[in-house]
Amino acid sequence: MTQTGKANGGSDDRPQYVRIGDQLRDRIARGDYAVGALLPTEGELCEEFKISRHTVREALRLLTDAGLIQRRQGSGSRVLAAQPHQNYVHAMRSLDQLFLYASDTRFVIRDMSVAVPEPTLFPEIGGDGAEWLIVRGLRLERDEDIPICDSTVMVNAAYAGIADVLAEGSGAIYRLIEDRYGIEVLEVVQDITVSPITAQAAKSLGKKKDDAAVQVRRRYLGTDGSVILASVNHHPTDRFSYTMHLRREGAKRSWV
Amino acid sequence: MTQTGKANGGSDDRPQYVRIGDQLRDRIARGDYAVGALLPTEGELCEEFKISRHTVREALRLLTDAGLIQRRQGSGSRVLAAQPHQNYVHAMRSLDQLFLYASDTRFVIRDMSVAVPEPTLFPEIGGDGAEWLIVRGLRLERDEDIPICDSTVMVNAAYAGIADVLAEGSGAIYRLIEDRYGIEVLEVVQDITVSPITAQAAKSLGKKKDDAAVQVRRRYLGTDGSVILASVNHHPTDRFSYTMHLRREGAKRSWV
DNA sequence: CAGTGGTCTAGACCACCCC
């Protein structure tokens, strides 16, 4: 099955090379081009689809990136797999599950301001001199006083209007923005590293100044690629654990 | 610093778009194009380098793939970072590259035995008294002597036959098992924590006894839910970085 | 609206693989 929806009744305004790529993908999945065999040459595909070589090559690039074929100068394009072997997928039903500590947390705000973020903290967003709504605080387990992490959240100024409801501090901030502004977070880029703890985080989390902390940074990207919200969280190393399930799509599992 | 060696005395037979890409990468690294700023337009780059637009676009594609810039129709190419992640990175850009990393590394075996695993190391598999093929070693970058992590791999006794090919040590072990036994890894469960470094890992990685390490544990599950292979890796904290992209399906991205 | 990147064409020469 092709990923991209063909559900729109008839018209398909995607670029040609994407459509051609899809067709080739289907043929491979059906076995028209067997695993281990060679695809038609670029020239043959140009003829069949009546398109230029450049467009054929873009289509084949899609398959290459998906790991379905392997191309070699001089010999041709060989089919590596009938299904994208790449289909390991985060078994996350929604972005909510990014928050490992379930929804049972609350956010206590320490301070909130509109300013230009420290570029050292988040080089990807601090660079252009734009102002962001910066919120610093502590995330706690809902009914406990145990801190989960020290948190700095930077909200794109376009959505700074949510400041007034943040104090109530329940749920994920990105969700509040989605609801209020009718936009959608399309992608989240997250990275995990170990860093020296910041003075503030050490104080909040009851740690010593020289302790290490786990730093989790996230950027929430909208459909246009702009950063809606970014966050930097510092977790005490002794209470940090990140678990994820990656599963291959398409196969069935015989257990539960 | 550009990866690719310019050490060959003067002549550089790499394609133009690779050389141009390198130059642009250098400029970004030097700060000529600041993080957050826009790159020159495609047209300007065509003029400067006296090349066609297609070649410029191929060069920019390299930077995009490296995560250095973000391109958006209508607005331009923005610099995201001055350096590609210099640390060892699991970059799960296509939601699978968790596994790809193994192909650029080599595994040096320290010792190998068949025994009952320490239950403290991996409670999920050590409990029932079954024996596993246990392999301890070090994972290195392919052509470097820099260690990535100290690694303990436990192979289900049913697949212990791969022991003889492990010494060659290239690629991911789970893949060797898939090929040899005609089975498939359906799901991987992975968790990341910070733990005190083990004596052995400290020695291998050149760390002090009291240092912390990032512990990454994985279980590779087959279609029947059985554990095919499990691994525990200890990374030095200063060289560990884990990046992942989580994307909502269905929507269209207007950026790269 | 002007300017950007995204797509596409038609052609060319080259490096490489295999016969």
Add this chain to the structure above:
DNA sequence: GGGTGGTCTAGACCACTGA
């Protein structure tokens, strides 16, 4: 040597962004 994919040019039109 004949055919493959890899690189590159010169041009065109379109979709999107932002002032």
